[in-house]
Every structure is written in structure tokens, then in C-alpha cells.
Amino acid sequence: MFGKELILDLENCKSIKKKMLKDYVYKLCNLIDIERYGKCHIEWFGKPPFEGYSLFQFVTTSSITGHFTKTKAYINIFSCKDFNIEKIKKFSIHWFKADLNNVYCIRR
Numbered sequence: 001m002f003g004k005e006l007i008l009d010l011e012n013c014k015s016i017k018k019k020m021l022k023d024y025v026y027k028l029c030n031l032i033d034i035e036r037y038g039k040c041h042i043e044w045f046g047k048p049p050f051e052g053y054s055l056f057q058f059v060t061t062s063s064i065t066g067h068f069t070k071t072k073a074y075i076n077i078f079s080c081k082d083f084n085i086e087k088i089k090k091f092s093i094h095w096f097k098a099d100l101n102n103v104y105c106i107r108r
């Protein structure tokens with residue numbers, strides 16, 4: 001196995017703001033002991049009903065991406081360094097005050 005990718009879909013998020021997303025990525029990387037590489041890129045774009053934030057964070061072992069509407073979060077974490085799925089799931093649900101919709105882990 002080269003690495004794994006976690007796909008996490010959350011719904012009923014209470015609030016999603018740019019600063020909150022930047023803090024989420026920073027704290028998530030600390031939680032799972034993955035080193036960030038460069039700054040987190042976050043942009044708001046799209047057309048209704050698909051507008052929202054997209055983020056990208058290089059990590060030294062691959063990347064973290066996310067796409068966010070006003071109430072939903074679609075997060076992907078890919079790394080060749082192992083990480084704890086349950087920790088990420090619990091942290092993310094708590095951070096966004098959300099409900100879990102889907103979680104998948106793909107071994108690559």
C-alpha cells in the first residue's frame with residue numbers, strides 16, 4: 001500500500017467561514033501529526049447553488065482538499081503516512097458541529 005485517502009462528507013454544518021477553515025486544517029494536521037507544506041489556499045467561488053469555499057493544503061506526505069457549501073463539507077485527506085480515521089472523523093464532526101453523511105477510506 002502506498003497510502004490511503006479518507007473521504008469525509010458532513011452535512012448540517014452550523015457555520016463555515018474562511019478563518020474557521022484555515023484553523024481546521026492547521027489543527028487537523030497537528031492532531032494527526034502530518035506536516036503542512038506551505039500555506040493553506042482557500043477561495044470562494046462557483047455559481048448558486050454550488051458556490052462555496054474550496055481549500056487545498058499540501059502536506060509533506062501528499063494533500064488535504066475540501067469543498068464547502070454553507071451547510072456541507074466534503075473533505076479528502078490523502079497521505080502515504082498512516083493516520084487515524086476515527087480521530088479525524090470525530091474531530092471534524094465536532095469542529096463543524098455537523099452530522100456525518102458518508103465516510104470512505106481507499107487504500108492506494
